[in-house]
Amino acid sequence: MYKNILLAVDGSDHSLRATKEAVKIASLVGDCTIEVVYVVDYSKAKDEVIHSMGKEELELTRRKKVLPIEEHMKSKNITYNIKILRGEPGPSIVDYANKESFQLVIIGSRGLNTLQEMVLGSVSHKVVKRVKCPVLIVK
Amino acid sequence: MSEKIKQEWFSNIRGDILSGIVVALALIPEAIAFSIIAGVDPMVGLYASFLIAVIISFAGGRPGMISAATGAMALVMAPLMKEHGLNYILAATILTGIIQVIFGVLKIAKLMRFIPRAVMIGFVNSLAILIFMAQVPYFLGISNLTYIFVAITLLIVYVLPRFIKAVPAPLIAIILLTAVSIYSGADLRTVGDLGNITQTLPSFFIPDVPFTFETLQIILPYSIALAIVGLLESLLTATIVDDMTGTESRKNRESRGQGIANIITGFFGGMAGCAMIGQSVINVKSGGRGRLSTLTAGLFLIFLIIVLGDLVVQIPMSVLVGIMIMVSIGTFDWSSFQYLYKAPKSDAIVMLVTVVIVVATHDLSKGVIAGVILSAVLFVAKISTIKVTAKDKNSGTLYEVDGQLFFASVEGFIDSFDFTVKNTNIIIDFSEAHIWDDSAVGAIDKVVLKYRENDNEVTIKGLDSASKRLVEKLAIYTQADPKLSTH
Known part of the structure; x- marks a missing residue:
């Protein structure tokens, strides 16, 4: 079974739902580790910096996005790591997943973006297309 | 120490050189356009971009950040150029550098914390509005062909990046449309109509101004405004690069570096500049991380000008206008509308006041100062309700x-x-x-x-x-x- 799972999150409701599914799968296996990946988006760097008072606040807003996910994992006693990547969300997740050779990637069908595509978010789309291991998309 | 130098310069050689080239290509149209905003010859902005980038790659405190001639600084200098001419611009640039070095030594960077975000948002928004307004005379009511060229440029810069990522879209727009206008002999104003391109390296000279108290009186207000605007944008950009790369920068060294760069630039016939948000983001996105990327950008830019100067003068103004409209759209903080609605009323007012004052006075530093004072007053008012x-x-x-x-x-x-x-x-x-x-x-x-x-x-x-x-x-x-x- 899966020993290491990559869970890509952005703090949206979809990523929380993906978390719940990830936890279900992980709890089936004895020594499974979930790597929670959050990408700090290059294209939002300017907006986020201008709209925050200093680095501490920036870090706090990002922590807040991952916090409910962490809490859920903790409550189910799942072993997990948090990994912050920087770059464009899609390619960053794909590179990381392929480089670290994860056995499974779990991601929500869409994220926080306001411009919603019809069925699948663009990041989820890229991940499905380019990640080499199986991908679980959570609706 | 040598370990640090090695890390800052040579840890990412390939990525730095490639991104530096991309940035140099993206810098040329902006340097020319900002020269036109300031009212000086394109060479003044191009020399400034070359010199500042090269000097800051050694003297700056944020590896991977791009500094050059900027719109914010050009806007502040425009009235000085109109009234007193280029030599006063150069003298003011040198004085700006001296003030920034003093700021750096006094560790003024810490005071950035006191600039509320409402003022920062107002700053970038008013900068965007001013850059846009500066383009209006170059496309409104000139000819239908001008409109068409502006529209095609905008189409290229917004659509092409979806398909071609390696070459900056503005450059493709310039090459393509300049070729079209040369071969079709279209009746368009070009960069050459507004100034000359000299294909030589800059040389040292002392600005030809009388060394009197009167001269100081003329340039000092401009230099103070330039020093404030330059540091504000530079330190904001440094924070953005810090955030994108997940690394730290030395802000006081950056202030000093900006000062040193402006002093030397002034003596070599370039206008004052500072860090550029847009270009620095392009640099990091293209893989630039170290000091080598900034150095490459500066060197490659002057190389291109020396080699291709003849062609640069043939770039139609309307293409530059299109690129500048893109720059102003990219500079504007579009989440501001949401901010106006969601943020506390007092913050929204501070933001609007900053924008209104800048647009009314055409001076970014006045808007920032007014915004800071207003938010301080509102803060006291808020906290004094017991x-x-x-x-x-x-x-x-x-x-x-x-x-x-x-x-x-x-x-x-x-x-x-x-x-x-x-x-x-x-x-x-x-x-x-x-x-x-x-x-x-x-x-x-x-x-x-x-x-x-x-x-x-x-x-x-x-x-x-x-x-x-x-x-x-x-x-x-x-x-x-x-x-x-x-x-």
Whole structure:
């Protein structure tokens, strides 16, 4: 079974739902580790910096996005790591997943973006297309 | 130390050189356009971009950040150019550098913390509006062909990046449309109509201005404004690059570096510049991380100008206008509309005031200063509202004080008490309050003594330790026969 799972999150409701599914799968296996990946988006760097008072606040807003996910994992006693990547969300997740050779990637069908595509978010789309291991998309 | 130099310069050679080339290509149209905004020859902006990039790659505090001639600085300099000419611009550039070095030595970067985000948002928005407004004379009501070229440029710069990522879209627009205009012989204004391109390296000379007090009087206000605007944009950009790369930068070294770059640039015929948000983001996105990327950008830019200068003068103005419209759209903070709606009213007002003042005066530094002062005043106004709630007890009245008691809030504090009562127990609870200064203690004295005049028993409780020390040291109501006049 899966020993290491990559869970890509952005703090949206979809990523929380993906978390719940990830936890279900992980709890089936004895020594499974979930790597929670959050990408700090290059294209939002300017907006986020201008709209925050200093680095501490920036870090706090990002922590807040991952916090409910962490809490859920903790409550189910799942072993997990948090990994912050920087770059464009899609390619960053794909590179990381392929480089670290994860056995499974779990991601929500869409994220926080306001411009919603019809069925699948663009990041989820890229991940499905380019990640080499199986991908679980959570609706 | 050598380990650090190695890391900052040579840890990412391939990525730095490639991204530096991309940035150089993206810098050329902007350097020319910003020269036109300032009203100087394109060479002044191109030399500035070359020199500042090269110098800052050694002297700056944020590896991977791109500094060059910028719109913000060009806008500040434009009136000086109009009234006094290029030599005064160069003198002002040198003086700006000196002021920035002093700021760096005095560690002014720390003060950035005092610039509220509402002012920052106002700063980038007004910068975007001014850059856009500066383009209007170059495309409005000139010819239909101008409109068409602007529209095609915008189409290229917004659509092409979806398909071609390696080459900056603005450059493709320039090459394509310049070729079209040369071969079709279209009747368009070109860069050459607005100034010359000299295919030589810059050389040292002392600006030709009289060394008098009068000259200083002319350039000093501009230099102060330039120093403030330059550091503001540079330190903001440094924070953005810090965030994108997840690394730290040395902000005071950056201020000093900006100063050194401007001093040298002024002596070599370039105009003042600073860090550029857009270009630095392009650099990081293209893989640039180290000092080598900034150096490459500067060197490759001047190489291109020396080799291709003849072609640069043939670039149609309308293409540059299109690119500048893209720059202003990219600079504008589009989440501001949401911010106006969601943020506290006072923040929204500060943001709007900053924008309005900049657009009205065409001076970014005035807007920033006004914004900072206004938000300070609003902050004091907000914090000086003190809440006193009265609760009737069987033996008297309990007043609960909530807030900061200091010179600005004492009036509201005193007015919240009802002094008409007689012969009762008054308890004033300061558990949720803090006493800051003499006037606060004086106000407590006044309240206590006024109650005592009508034979009320007054008890003060809940003071935190710092407030208690202040009250014990200064208050007179605790004395045997207190008289208010001693205060």
